[in-house]
Amino acid sequence: MTAEIVTAAVLVIGDEILSGRTKDKNIGYIADYMTALGIDLKEVRVVSDDESAIVSALNALRGAYDYVFTTGGIGPTHDDITADCIAKAFGVELEFHPEAIAIMKERIAKIGGELNEARMRMTRIPKGGTLVHNKVSGAPGFWIGNVITMAGIPAVMQAMLDEVAPKLKTGVKMLSESIRADAREGDVGTELGLIAKAHPDAIIGSYPFMDEKGGPNTNIVVRSRDPQRLGEVKAAVEAMLTRVRAQLAAG
């Protein structure tokens, strides 16, 4: 089975994440979202509010993956430089976008305020980009090339992701099964390695955890795009676990 694979990366932009002041909540959300869509999230980077750091990370990621989702740095203040950096990375001008201005004016009419320089900053979009609307705060993100630029505030980012999701190209979904080992990772690791070697087209992960009795336990996660292959590998893991647990019980 040849499955089309669609890949993505996330670029989180913001000093506040790197200083620890703000704890990122977007990476895990986007990871779940991509898995549900059938897009493989392959890499995440977090960089500071620094032009050269943002531009070079963006260029590396947009060259390597089908989509790049950025979060953060699209507000009205001087430290919001994401739009400037994306325009620079693409070698295009930033332009005041008529629809973004219209949205901003409508919003100001509703909640008050002045269409000042700071708020006008938020209507600048790299030339050739299209708006990504958001139903939470109004202020749009944008989409240019394979880069989708979203807000950093989780509720706004989530609204923007809902907006773009129907337009994304998706691949065949990665399916997964989680199997509780009821054994320590060190007890199953050797045999699990043999199963992984025998099934190179499936992905087998092993994740230790403390179980409800407070003892070390292991979740084994099998992943494949092919449901039949997934079933075969799951069966192989379960047979191995039955054997290993019998050996452990026999001492």
Added chain:
Amino acid sequence: MTAEIVTAAVLVIGDEILSGRTKDKNIGYIADYMTALGIDLKEVRVVSDDESAIVSALNALRGAYDYVFTTGGIGPTHDDITADCIAKAFGVELEFHPEAIAIMKERIAKIGGELNEARMRMTRIPKGGTLVHNKVSGAPGFWIGNVITMAGIPAVMQAMLDEVAPKLKTGVKMLSESIRADAREGDVGTELGLIAKAHPDAIIGSYPFMDEKGGPNTNIVVRSRDPQRLGEVKAAVEAMLTRVRAQLAAG
């Protein structure tokens, strides 16, 4: 004032973070820890359990920053390939480390199990590396060159960080003050930009939030390594806020 600046990056290794199955808790913890120590966290990357992805990210980061902290991929199973990748990046062999074997044997004597191939995997350390002990689960991480390799399980990672912290070179601490604007970001952004331009040696961040009345509000965070300069910029921001709030009240 010339302050010595020490920089760091974090490399999170693991398919489970990128698939969304596991939500990372280490980035925010390390960010807070570095800020407290006086080390500037400059970049974070998350990559999958893929040799070339790990090696190339590691080489990029260790060349650019004073320290690189890795998390994840040092367990006993086939998908734990971090030690292999770090050895490859440094161009050295992986060796069974006598002290790591002794720790493993001691642990097995206490909690049972067999010193099998899987558990022996965890005693392999890149040649030239030193162990990073952990008081939680016993199994050590390691430190080679400017790279510190730690477990992915938060409690274990935290124990390892405590172990290495006293040995890290640190810079002059970045100080910060948070000022509540009681105004919307769009109302203060223009003037805040002027203050930032007038004080290029301080870092001024602006973070919108919803306050207890449910209205849009803003925290302004001023950062500097020089306490006097921090006080000056804070005073400038407060004076500006008083002025802007008076203008807003006047309608």
